[in-house]
Amino acid sequence: MKFISTRGKSNVSCAACAIAKGLADDGGLFVPEFFPSVTTDQILQMVSMNYAERAAFVLHKYLEEYDYEQLLDACKNAYSKFEESEAAPLVKIDDKFFIMELFHGPTLAFKDVALTLLPYLLRKGCDISGVKEEVLILVATSGDTGKAALEGFKDANGIKVMVFYPSEGVSDMQKLQMCTQEGNNVNVVAVKGNFDDCQTSVKKIFTSKEINAQLKEKGVILSSANSMNFGRLAPQITYYFSAYCDLIDSGEIKVGDKVDYVVPTGNFGNILAGYYAKKMGLPIGKLICASNANNVLTEFFASGTYDANREFFKTISPSMDILISSNLERLVFEISGRNANLTEERMNKLKGLGIYSVSDDEKNSLKKEFFADFADENECSDVIKDIFDEYGYIADPHTAVAIKVKETYSNYESKDNNIVVLSTASPYKFACDVFKIISGKNLKDAFKAADSLFEYTAMPIPDQILELKNKEKRFTEVINKNDTVKSVFDFLSK
Numbered sequence: 419m420k421f422i423s424t425r426g427k428s429n430v431s432c433a434a435c436a437i438a439k440g441l442a443d444d445g446g447l448f449v450p451e452f453f454p455s456v457t458t459d460q461i462l463q464m465v466s467m468n469y470a471e472r473a474a475f476v477l478h479k480y481l482e483e484y485d486y487e488q489l490l491d492a493c494k495n496a497y498s499k500f501e502e503s504e505a506a507p508l509v510k511i512d513d514k515f516f517i518m519e520l521f522h523g524p525t526l527a528f529k530d531v532a533l534t535l536l537p538y539l540l541r542k543g544c545d546i547s548g549v550k551e552e553v554l555i556l557v558a559t560s561g562d563t564g565k566a567a568l569e570g571f572k573d574a575n576g577i578k579v580m581v582f583y584p585s586e587g588v589s590d591m592q593k594l595q596m597c598t599q600e601g602n603n604v605n606v607v608a609v610k611g612n613f614d615d616c617q618t619s620v621k622k623i624f625t626s627k628e629i630n631a632q633l634k635e636k637g638v639i640l641s642s643a644n645s646m647n648f649g650r651l652a653p654q655i656t657y658y659f660s661a662y663c664d665l666i667d668s669g670e671i672k673v674g675d676k677v678d679y680v681v682p683t684g685n686f687g688n689i690l691a692g693y694y695a696k697k698m699g700l701p702i703g704k705l706i707c708a709s710n711a712n713n714v715l716t717e718f719f720a721s722g723t724y725d726a727n728r729e730f731f732k733t734i735s736p737s738m739d740i741l742i743s744s745n746l747e748r749l750v751f752e753i754s755g756r757n758a759n760l761t762e763e764r765m766n767k768l769k770g771l772g773i774y775s776v777s778d779d780e781k782n783s784l785k786k787e788f789f790a791d792f793a794d795e796n797e798c799s800d801v802i803k804d805i806f807d808e809y810g811y812i813a814d815p816h817t818a819v820a821i822k823v824k825e826t827y828s829n830y831e832s833k834d835n836n837i838v839v840l841s842t843a844s845p846y847k848f849a850c851d852v853f854k855i856i857s858g859k860n861l862k863d864a865f866k867a868a869d870s871l872f873e874y875t876a877m878p879i880p881d882q883i884l885e886l887k888n889k890e891k892r893f894t895e896v897i898n899k900n901d902t903v904k905s906v907f908d909f910l911s912k
């Protein structure tokens with residue numbers, strides 16, 4: 419299948435090429451030339467499959483040039499790294515209300531679902547598309563992608579990983595997870611600034627002809643593990659199907675019934691995968707876009723204007739503290755009727771002025787597919803406490819934002835559909851905040867908070883958290899945002 423750029427000037431002939439390149443040369447994002455379809459019969463076939471089989475089935479629709487058996491093996495290997503090999507278990511909370519827990523992987527965040535598989539997709543993608551150079555993965559992270567990429571790619575052959583995170587923009591546990599990363603091919607650097615500063619610097623490196631030429635001389639090409647890379651996006655499509663199949667399996671729905679999904683959203687990668695699943699034929703009712711106080715997306719869906727010129731809030735759901743949601747470009751491309759010129763024009767406006775608008779028709783077509791709202795910090799805290807008191811369920815702050823928006827949605831729209839809330843992180847990654855909200859007690863030390871949260875809730879502490887205590891801090895460098903390029907070359911010459 420051909421992959422085309424949202425900006426129309428650099429198409430490639432296959433998914434493998436799109437994954438190997440990461441970002442299109444014209445600065446756009448790769449999208450499939452068309453959405454492959456999944457039939458009702460195929461959905462029924464998937465009901466009896468395990469998660470790895472479901473993943474291989476969905477992925478192969480796009481990744482035609484990957485060998486099916488090999489892809490299946492890679493999925494089995496990736497998802498064996500999750501607790502009980504379950505990448506997306508569904509928990510029933512109440513009538514028609516489910517939580518899909520995507521955080522049982524190696525780094526306790528939903529990004530593991532894609533990043534445990536991406537090393538295979540990328541290495542194979544390079545082989546298939548004839549890339550001989552060493553690959554350098556550059557990652558800008560608001561916390562979770564960084565760690566998941568480091569863990570996924572550590573000691574991978576012919577691949578190096580470099581992660582930039584905002585020095586004051588991630589939780590203590592997230593910082594510790596990254597600073598203690600093992601592996602001989604990795605580097606982690608803190609940048610003075612916020613996530614958008616990190617993302618903008620990294621994007622600049624990707625699109626600079628000069629830097630890319632210098633790298634090529636050293637035998638290095640760049641690729642990305644951010645959700646701008648189709649290889650990151652594709653594995654996320656699976657769990658929308660998987661939850662649907664589980665609901666059929668447990669007799670909650672019949673095939674064809676519509677299901678709504680609520681997604682705690684930052685860069686728009688997770689929810690976009692849901693949109694792709696719908697385009698492939700999964701009976702999704704509404705996709706519900708939940709934001710925190712950085713509610714630029716809520717406003718976009720309401721008004722049709724994306725305006726990043728606003729105050730940036732640091733919240734307790736840091737992975738959603740984003741003003742420029744990169745993957746929205748893929749959605750804007752679709753709703754424009756795949757008009758690459760218009761998409762490019764809008765993205766140039768975003769880059770230059772921080773603002774662009776879609777037409778009223780486009781806005782109305784979005785309203786048919788999406789519902790969007792946000793939860794502020796108080797609402798997020800209230801939900802964490804309420805959902806624990808009422809159901810004994812412990813939600814991390816990102817998931818709590820989604821649960822709050824689910825409640826708002828249920829008050830406005832029809833309650834006929836089953837609703838699945840995507841849970842994106844383990845509460846133990848945010849132990850200080852979660853414990854304080856549930857118990858009213860303020861503990862500064864993240865490990866003490868984790869112990870206390872366990873005593874309070876009896877939810878087991880994941881080994882990945884316990885192990886962090888004794889690990890050496892290998893990466894402590896903090897740089898200015900203008901020094902990212904230098905720091906890349908320093909790392910390569912080590």
Ligand SMILES: *Cc1c(COP(=O)(O)O)cnc(C)c1O
Nearest residue numbers: 562684685686687688737842843
């Ligand atoms: C990355 C992340 C999100 C946001 O996902 P996007 O794909 O960027 O929209 C939400 N919650 C958690 C815990 C995350 O790590």
